[in-house]
Amino acid sequence: MQFARELIAMAASPEKYALDDVHGAILQQQLRLAHELAPNSSPLESLDLDTIFEHQRQQEKTSVIRDVGNQNPWKDKELSSVEAKKIGEDTWIAGGRHEDHQYGARTIPSKPITQIDRSDRKGEDTQLTDRVHASVEASKIKEKEVAELVELVEFQQRQMKREVLATALKDVKKMIDDDLDFD
Secondary structure, X not given: OHHHHHHHHHHHOHHHHOOOOOOHHHHHHHHHHHHHHOOOOOOOOHHHHHHHHHHHHHOOOOOHHHHHHOOOOOOOOOOOHHHHHHHHHXXXXXXXXXXXXXXXXXXXXXXXXXXXXXOOOOOOOHHHHHHHHHHHHHOOOOOHHHHHHHHHHHHHHHHHHHHHHHHHXXXXXXXXXXXXXXX
């Protein structure tokens, strides 16, 4: 795998590996052939370069950081001591700790949130999962009749545990929903 990566790297940029002891000669030949395929163009003269540089100078350079920084209302003048003190008092409380008045507050939606029907969404097939686990448990038993009975009992126990869990989750959801009514 490493060898393949090296070959791809060499083929992509043969000029970097042209002095390689093993592959250098082949890569130099590849560069010569590529140069022959390139269209012949006259070398740039100083006048052409001057034109290019002038064109680049005339283009406006953008900088997001500079543009955002220039929105600062105090960029051209210093803050007065009163303004600086006000900003400091608004930002920090005694001891240098940042005060967050909203920490842990619940949001109160401005309109009721409608429930979404998720019954058509594909998810875990719990019956299949329980059957597979029951089958694995039953496969540990050599007697066929006992293994079938163990598989059936194991499946039913898993399904009952899921029902108990689902009922508990519904009860918790109901308690939470009742607690959040702000009528």
